[in-house]
Amino acid sequence: MGDDEYSLAEYGILGRVIHTPGHSAGSICVLLDSGEVYVGDMAMQAWFLRWSPGLPVLVEDMSLVVQSWKKLIRMGAKRVYPAHGSDFPVEVIQKEILAFESRKGLADI
Numbered sequence: 001m002g003d004d005e006y007s008l009a010e011y012g013i014l015g016r017v018i019h020t021p022g023h024s025a026g027s028i029c030v031l032l033d034s035g036e037v038y039v040g041d042m043a044m045q046a047w048f049l050r051w052s053p054g055l056p057v058l059v060e061d062m063s064l065v066v067q068s069w070k071k072l073i074r075m076g077a078k079r080v081y082p083a084h085g086s087d088f089p090v091e092v093i094q095k096e097i098l099a100f101e102s103r104k105g106l107a108d109i
Contacts (some may be wrong), residue, residue, distance in 0.1 A: 018072065022065030023056050028067075035078030035090075040067065043093060047087025053080070053088040054096045063104075066097050 004019035008030070015032035019089040030038040043064060059065050071100045074089060081087045 018075070020068035020072065022061050022063075022068045023059050025060065027068070029072060031072060031075055031077060033076075033087055035076050037077040037079070037080060037090075038081045040083045041073075043082040043088075045082055045088060050084075052062055053085065053092045054084070055093065055100065063099065069093055070095050070098060 002024050003016045005105070006017040008015050008017065013032070015030055018029050018031050019106050020027045020039070020042055027040065027042060029040065031040060032038075041058070043054065044050040049057045053071075055062070055065060073094065077090050079087055080090055081094060
């Protein structure tokens with residue numbers, strides 16, 4: 001695994017810890033082999049300024065959030081478990097990424 005990943009196999013967990021900067025420089029997520037991803041504040045639902053599921057409201061760098069999400073999606077993320085609110089399918093995040101990139105003129109990058 002790369003420097004930004006840590007396997008949880010030695011603890012009997014089929015998954016890994018992934019460095020996902022954007023919300024904060026040290027943000028991490030736990031991605032299980034099943035596709036469930038525990039993301040803390042990398043996604044939100046039913047919290048301050050965010051009443052539907054999606055990308056976080058409070059971030060250090062939204063472009064890094066998007067890059068981190070793209071990495072998680074490439075790695076097999078399917079179901080999102082945020083720190084605030086109920087879980088939801090990763091397709092919600094994919095749509096938000098497209099909307100963000102459209103607003104920034106980055107859709108083809």
